[in-house]
Amino acid sequence: xxxxxxxxxxxxxxxxxxxxxxxxxxxxxxxxxxxxxxxxxxxxxxxxxxxxxxxxxxxxxxxxxxxxxxxxxxxxxxxxxxxxxxxxxxxxxxxxxxxxxxxxxxxxxxxxxxxxxxxxxxxxxxxxxxxxxxxxxxxxxxxxxxxxxxxxxxxxxxxxxxxxxxxxxxxxxxxxxxxxxxxxxxxxxxxxxxxxxxxxxxxxxxxxxxxxxxxxxxxxxxxxxxxxxxxxxxxxxxxxxxxxxxxxxxxxxxxxxxxxxxxxxxxxxxxxxxxxxxxxxxxxxxxx
Amino acid sequence: xxxxxxxxxxxxxxxxxxxxxxxxxxxxxxxxxxxxxxxxxxxxxxxxxxxxxxxxxxxxxxxxxxxxxxxxxxxxxxxxxxxxxxxxxxxxxxxxxxxxxxxxxxxxxxxxxxxxxxxxxxxxxxxxxxxxxxxxxxxxxxxxxxxxxxxxxxxxxxxxxxxxxxxxxxxxxxxxxxxxxxxxxxxxxxxxxxxxxxxxxxxxxxxxxxxxxxxxxxxxxxxxxxxxxxxxxxxxxxxxxxxxxxxxxxx
Amino acid sequence: xxxxxxxxxxxxxxxxxxxxxxxxxxxxxxxxxxxxxxxxxxxxxxxxxxxxxxxxxxxxxxxxxxxxxxxxxxxxxxxxxxxxxxxxxxxxxxxxxxxxxxxxxxxxxxxxxxxxxxxxxxxxxxxxxxxxxxxxxxxxxxxxxxxxxxxxxxxxxxxxxxxxxxxxxxxxxxxxxxxxxxxxxxxxxxxxxxxxxxxxxxxxxxxxxxxxxxxxxxxxxxxxxxxxxxxxxxxxxxxxxxxxxxxxxxxxxxxxxxxxxxxxxxxxxxxxxxxxxxxxxxxxxxxxxxxxxxxxxx
Numbered sequence: 001x002x003x004x005x006x007x008x009x010x011x012x013x014x015x016x017x018x019x020x021x022x023x024x025x026x027x028x029x030x031x032x033x034x035x036x037x038x039x040x041x042x043x044x045x046x047x048x049x050x051x052x053x054x055x056x057x058x059x060x061x062x063x064x065x066x067x068x069x070x071x072x073x074x075x076x077x078x079x080x081x082x083x084x085x086x087x088x089x090x091x092x093x094x095x096x097x098x099x100x101x102x103x104x105x106x107x108x109x110x111x112x113x114x115x116x117x118x119x120x121x122x123x124x125x126x127x128x129x130x131x132x133x134x135x136x137x138x139x140x141x142x143x144x145x146x147x148x149x150x151x152x153x154x155x156x157x158x159x160x161x162x163x164x165x166x167x168x169x170x171x172x173x174x175x176x177x178x179x180x181x182x183x184x185x186x187x188x189x190x191x192x193x194x195x196x197x198x199x200x201x202x203x204x205x206x207x208x209x210x211x212x213x214x215x216x217x218x219x220x221x222x223x224x225x226x227x228x229x230x231x232x233x234x235x236x237x238x239x240x241x242x243x244x245x246x247x248x249x250x251x252x253x254x255x256x257x258x259x260x261x262x263x264x265x266x267x268x269x270x271x272x273x274x275x276x277x278x279x280x281x282x283x284x285x286x287x288x
Numbered sequence: 289x290x291x292x293x294x295x296x297x298x299x300x301x302x303x304x305x306x307x308x309x310x311x312x313x314x315x316x317x318x319x320x321x322x323x324x325x326x327x328x329x330x331x332x333x334x335x336x337x338x339x340x341x342x343x344x345x346x347x348x349x350x351x352x353x354x355x356x357x358x359x360x361x362x363x364x365x366x367x368x369x370x371x372x373x374x375x376x377x378x379x380x381x382x383x384x385x386x387x388x389x390x391x392x393x394x395x396x397x398x399x400x401x402x403x404x405x406x407x408x409x410x411x412x413x414x415x416x417x418x419x420x421x422x423x424x425x426x427x428x429x430x431x432x433x434x435x436x437x438x439x440x441x442x443x444x445x446x447x448x449x450x451x452x453x454x455x456x457x458x459x460x461x462x463x464x465x466x467x468x469x470x471x472x473x474x475x476x477x478x479x480x481x482x483x484x485x486x487x488x489x490x491x492x493x494x495x496x497x498x499x500x501x502x503x504x505x506x507x508x509x510x511x512x513x514x515x516x517x518x519x520x521x522x523x524x525x526x527x528x529x530x531x532x533x534x535x536x537x538x539x
Numbered sequence: 540x541x542x543x544x545x546x547x548x549x550x551x552x553x554x555x556x557x558x559x560x561x562x563x564x565x566x567x568x569x570x571x572x573x574x575x576x577x578x579x580x581x582x583x584x585x586x587x588x589x590x591x592x593x594x595x596x597x598x599x600x601x602x603x604x605x606x607x608x609x610x611x612x613x614x615x616x617x618x619x620x621x622x623x624x625x626x627x628x629x630x631x632x633x634x635x636x637x638x639x640x641x642x643x644x645x646x647x648x649x650x651x652x653x654x655x656x657x658x659x660x661x662x663x664x665x666x667x668x669x670x671x672x673x674x675x676x677x678x679x680x681x682x683x684x685x686x687x688x689x690x691x692x693x694x695x696x697x698x699x700x701x702x703x704x705x706x707x708x709x710x711x712x713x714x715x716x717x718x719x720x721x722x723x724x725x726x727x728x729x730x731x732x733x734x735x736x737x738x739x740x741x742x743x744x745x746x747x748x749x750x751x752x753x754x755x756x757x758x759x760x761x762x763x764x765x766x767x768x769x770x771x772x773x774x775x776x777x778x779x780x781x782x783x784x785x786x787x788x789x790x791x792x793x794x795x796x797x798x799x800x801x802x803x804x805x806x807x808x809x810x811x812x813x814x815x816x817x818x819x820x821x822x823x824x825x826x827x828x829x830x831x832x833x834x835x836x837x
Contacts, residue, residue: 014725025631093559116818118753128572178373210655287386
């Protein structure tokens, strides 16, 4: 017969386990905080108006990173243009129209697949299709399209969840008053799901803005100290810029590296905070 | 005058079980017809057949005819949209749309493409009066509808169902969850409304059935057992099963 | 009354339907173009050579085993770091932490998830490599271990959020039942909640692994540049090359259409297939778990 653990030793085991887990969680939290604070401290001094709006000089070793900032901005906007309408429509299909049959399951598997493909493989795909086959060349267009397909699964999943969260009773009421499916979606479901959809879109775009591998062969240029003029131009971009100046350029002042990292973090985390704010405000004003 | 003529109507779920068995029922116009009986009797299902709302659910098969003003509404080529506009429905739980009180009422008209401000206002005022809600909300029409109490919300749903000036009003246990005062207000509205509309009501208690029914149909496990005048069926039921239910021997 | 016909409604519904199926189109497109540029390898390089141990493209050596090995060892190391930390943190957040701690910890994890991997690689290059080199007296700080360390950090948020969802989903009645029988809180967690969330936790681990395998930039920046097949455990502390890093590093200097070009695409195909298998298995587990819990609770 198994010896029954005494109450004392059970309490001891619990104590030990809790301390261990708390320590790990604490360690993780502190490490994350330290990472951000460290970059902020070391890079803060590099941030100046000139840094943010000036062009780079001296082989990127001084001056500003304006072209990289602008490039990232263009890419984010381009990604949004291609992925948001398509993603929301796909989410509407899955949430409101699709029945539970084999084809729908295949669609879902495809989405899971897209979500798991390594970012560098997206880069290869973008290279093969947009840069070479369609002959867009290394361009903002190619980069945006590649990033858009990469962002699609995120947008579709979060948008679908937001749509499904809208109570079914609303739809029933609308239909019982003689509304069509589309009228119901347009007038009730979509507006109510909009904050959730927006949050998902922002989080997806935030990820796209920070990615390097998909833009390596599709759009990114390093030594391009002027601004792009058309969607067919290559451009600098913040993540790629950070990568190069921290690994490929000898004699790069450390401060500039930290400064670039800080700008990238601020850009990305700014979007994160925006999404969080939208999410909590929407929750407070919800009428259901 | 018979408004809804149901003839040999049966409905089968997708797994084959019969939900309604060979119903033959004539629902007269300008009266309150009550469908009562224990749970699972098929009353709500029949209600939803009338405005083809069950199209939304698991595909079912049916046989027989349901005629409204002589026209078979089970015809697959039928314009369901127009049909549903002629029929208003109130559900068991008040479902207010996440809009203002005003928008809740004008929604149905907007769906139908009606946009003139004056027409929307008039319809809203009229239906709020018909539901005896006008006095309580006339000063806060732009407030969110969720701010209303449960009883008020349900009367709002009633008003909403009237806004398109339907011919038939269906009510599925509309006062289950409401306090007695709100329940009384709803029943009083129905007594007024029946002069203009055909009302089919599934009551949530047999007492409500007795209070409101001009005509009453007793349903048991998908079958129509008895149908007669309200003043007769509760005091002098013809079928033993009806009598047992009315007497409370099962429920 | 005939059914009314609206061109507008038809058009919109059609567009929505097409969008719904677009995901399938894109997967197909990706696979197609990978195959298009990758399959020619099979005609240009004999298969036995592809699976050999020497990766030296300049001299026409295209053995991908060192790259596979590099990915494997770095991912393995990352898993051994990320799984304990990730699961522990998930348990902490879901079962032990007081409300205020949860409100702080969850956003922090989200913050880590949002950090671009290139930023972590950057820190790794600047700080961690020299730290490691001095601490263990290595010739260079660019090692597989450095990569594992960073990769572990990158995989942690994935593991934490999925595992935490799984633990949250365990019905309250399980915990209440155990406590009512006299179990301590920890016993409840260890013997009831965690086993109940078993498949969700497994999914979290698999998705974390998938994330680690697919990571490119951070590993490229810190694992060094040596496509050497790691055969001993000590080689954890020497440079390696992952498949992802190879593609990223070499594609820029490769002539389009050359053998090297095709081989890099072939590596891409392998990565695609690995991620396909990992993610499909992980989600199949989730579907099955959800169905089972529906059956139990209904």
